[in-house]
Amino acid sequence: MKLDVMRPATIIDIGPLAGAHGAIEVLPGRLRLGALARMADAEAHPAIRRDFPVIAQSLRLAASQQLRNMATLGGNVLQRTRCPYFRDVGWEACNKRRPGSGCAALQGVNRRHAVLGVSDACIAAYPGDFAQALAALDASVELAGPGGSRRMPFEALHRPPGSTPHLETTLQPGELITGFDIATEPWMRRSLYLKVRDRASYDFALASAAVALDLSAGRVREARIALGGVAARPWRARRAEAALAGRLLDEAAAVEAARAAFEGAVTHGDNAFKAELGRRTLVEALLTAAQLEA
Amino acid sequence: MIGASGPAARIGEPALRIDGPAKVSGAARYPADEPFAHAAYAVLVTSAIARGRILSIDLAQARGLEGVLDILTHENVGGEAKPPPPPGGHGEATTTLESDRIWHDGQIIAVVVAESLEAAEEAARRVRVAYASEAPSAGFDSPGAQIQLVKEAEPSHEDVRVGDPEGAFQTAPVKVEARYSTPIQHHNPMELFATTCAWEDARLTVLEPTQYVHGLRAALAMQLGLDPAKIRVVSKFVGGAFGSKGAPSSRTAWIAIAARRLRRPVKLVARRDQGFTIATHRAETRHHVKLAASRDGRLLAVVHEGQEVTSRPTPYNVSGNKTTAMLYGSPNIATKVEIVRADRNTPGFMRAPPETPYMFALESAMDELALALAIDPVQLRKLNDAAIEPVKRRPYTSRNLVACLERAAETFGWARRDPAPGSMRDGDWLIGWGCAAAAYPANIGAATARLRLSADGAARIELAAIDIGTGSYTILAQVAADRLGLPIDKIQVDIGDSDLPAAGLAAGSNHAAAISNVVARACETARMRIAAAATAPGTPFSGTDPAKLALRDGTLVGPDGRREPLGEALSRVSGGVLEIFQENNPAGAPSDGVRKVEHGQMAMARGSDLEDRAAYGFGAQFVEVRVHRRTAEIRVPRAVGAFAAGAILNPLTARSQLMGGMIWGISAALFEATEIDRRTARYVNTNLADYLTPVNADVGAVEVILVPETDRLCNPLGVKGVGELGIVGMNAAVANAVAHATGRRIRDLPIRIEQLL
């Protein structure tokens, strides 16, 4: 709004809904996160830190403490891309901002752009961190709108860019996110969020990996993997998960999973390194998670 | 005006900043903080293309907005101001509202003025501009960019040629030849580019953060066709400048004109993104370096060729191979510099403008040479130390590079370094240790000052010095307290105002030397006047040599220890109040240096350009990097710098300058780069979320060692300046450490993950 990308006729303050939809509830077998809970509060929650490190870390490594003190979980998952051609209205060509106008980033400065799930119409990266934790943990998102309430898998919230990158989510007009719901498992303690970026803090991911592992005697019963910084939307890496299933989690297995995760990656000039960086980030995340106490 | 409290006061003691309490309590008003009754607010409209002409500007929608007072464009005010002098002083400046011409992206093309900032911002959005756009050249290798030798564009420029560099390189047993590059960088001082103008009885007052109040005044007088005496420029506090507030700005004249048209004060605070195009920057550079050496490590040839981007009309360049050519003893030396004119805004000074990019190239090449020779990099530099600079064969006034290398190496623990690249590790982290030398000329400008000493033992110092956060207020008070023998809290310091005696430009690390020397001289003049009166017949010190009387502890002290209170001694001189107006034109400055600074021109004795000697400060910087073996993340846990920069007026402020320079060097090596869209020649990451600078977590321990040095040849107080020296070697030290950690030589800054995968 400040950048003139959006000029809404009306702005509604949903802050007062924090009472009804701002709670963090740790229940047996379930974790409910109100959409209006602050990032900082969710990150600092002792049970979240203990039982779902991937969530706490994805929040702690995002933005700055000041931003996290203000920003809500619902707002965070809906933050928009950092593509500079989108954020500066001085550029003519941006399909996301002006459908049909083209994409200035394809041949432009695109070091931070996505390599997974992109289209010829848009290669913008989804910038957030927390969404990767939600995707990895199979979260549901709860919605309320004029037509009543509904829920759907979190993964279904963000659309692929395809030929309509201006349509980013499957929210219906007038619909709000009220919360996130996760069916929890004890093995989710063995989870982490690894974020690789240029500077050590206060920077968006060049590549990140949310990983949760259910291991039995070193073998993978279930692996959950989501990738950030490299994809057009929150990105569950199912092929990588499948590559690990039933295997001993050693370096060879991790490398193979990482290769599977980036099959079909499409690069454009400056971001050519991102497939390789993404693979290495995932290998590092998997091998580190395998060492954790569950 | 600022006064101090606190115990330490003598020159060289760690006096606390006398402006510190005002700054941390918010009492210090930066130019944009100054309240003005009835001010109107200006917002800039800038160009969306990099090259072409404005066909038309449609103001109808903007004018229709409530609260809009005026909109300035080339159509209605273009003829009312001339362009400011270009950065560097050669060629022509890029214009703004003077014509319909677009020289670069983000050029100022209209100024909207309204009753409120909000109305001005909204109106600025509604200005519709139609362009006749032409294909722009973005920089190096762009079609249409014009390459030119600097000496063709700037007659005074000299390339270096000593001996037979090509021949020596051909036949030398060991050689290194490599190409290096540095990116576009922007200063991004915390304080934005702001200007407030107010007219009163045909006299214009300008509040603007600037490094040179008299320079800005002179430029404005020329631009507006005014008598400089009708202009007052005030800049009491500057929230960071780093060179970006050195050259006269293109915005100021239009704000003055807006204020004149509206007959009320007009205030502008340009946005962060606009700061990338309405001020200067560090242009991208390219280097071709050839070093040749004997097998025992003595340099036989140094060849350093540079290429720098600039704007179309201004041949601005930094030509830092003037310093790299004379850093080490070599019998054969050659330099050459070319500019590449493109459709870009004109670059300008940025912390150690010449040395930061050029020393990156030379000191990286020295590291490569050390590897080729299998000689320790510190040893190689010591071997090639030079007591006489090798280009014009002038002696250095003092040169303690070797002492800096030794002190820093020892503190750093260099002896424990395993020279083999990739050999040092800590778990998953590859460890690299690198070093580089730093050098920066000891400059000093002409300056004037007024000193007023009253019978109650209070002194007031007035001069148009600038404190860009460096500590000018404090060192001035210290010098006066020291030389007048008064407690520091008896000294009032008034600076940052063109109505005060001219004191030159706060840049090129000359300012501390310039203002401390002139104030020391003013104090000495005062002492002589007091002493002369006190030794006249019939006075207490009658018959004593006045040169032997000293001012100490608020008294006049004779050689035999007899004392007279200062008030009494002063009562013999001009009614108990002594006012001194002091000029100081340092040796090596233009003979009319004082007149020049009074007229806002440059008048400096440059340590690189003196006839009979070369005056430089030196340093050595050591850096540890850690590179993750898998993800290639780069971290800098520690850095040590040792510097020999003459007399240190105040170790606290000096250390902060050097430390800040070192941190910026880490930043420049690893993070900072302004990205440009090559097709449109427009900057892309014009905000502080995308233009990365380090956060606390990126900077580990930074240790600054001040190597004692006495140098009475550079200037009477022996001050060499520390503002820029701290950044000079850091780029290379980081790159050399990365090469040591990983075995990979990165020759293009910034060094990023993708280069190390």
Ligand SMILES: Cc1cc2nc3c(=O)[nH]c(=O)nc-3n(C[C@H](O)[C@H](O)[C@H](O)COP(=O)(O)OP(=O)(O)OC[C@H]3O[C@@H](n4cnc5c(N)ncnc54)[C@H](O)[C@@H]3O)c2cc1C
């Ligand atoms: C400099 C900077 C760096 C950052 N770095 C990171 C980072 O590294 N990682 C990261 O993950 N994030 C980062 N962020 C994003 C930050 O963490 C916040 O998530 C973001 O700024 C959104 O904040 P907010 O909660 O105020 O959302 P808002 O700005 O209020 O909302 C964002 C969008 O979501 C909509 N919205 C908000 N709540 C709801 C709801 N309940 N239902 C439906 N729609 C809703 C709003 O209408 C709006 O369109 C960064 C932000 C900045 C400014």
Ligand code: SF4
């Ligand atoms: S990548 Fe997407 S957001 Fe960026 S310019 Fe292209 S279409 Fe617009």
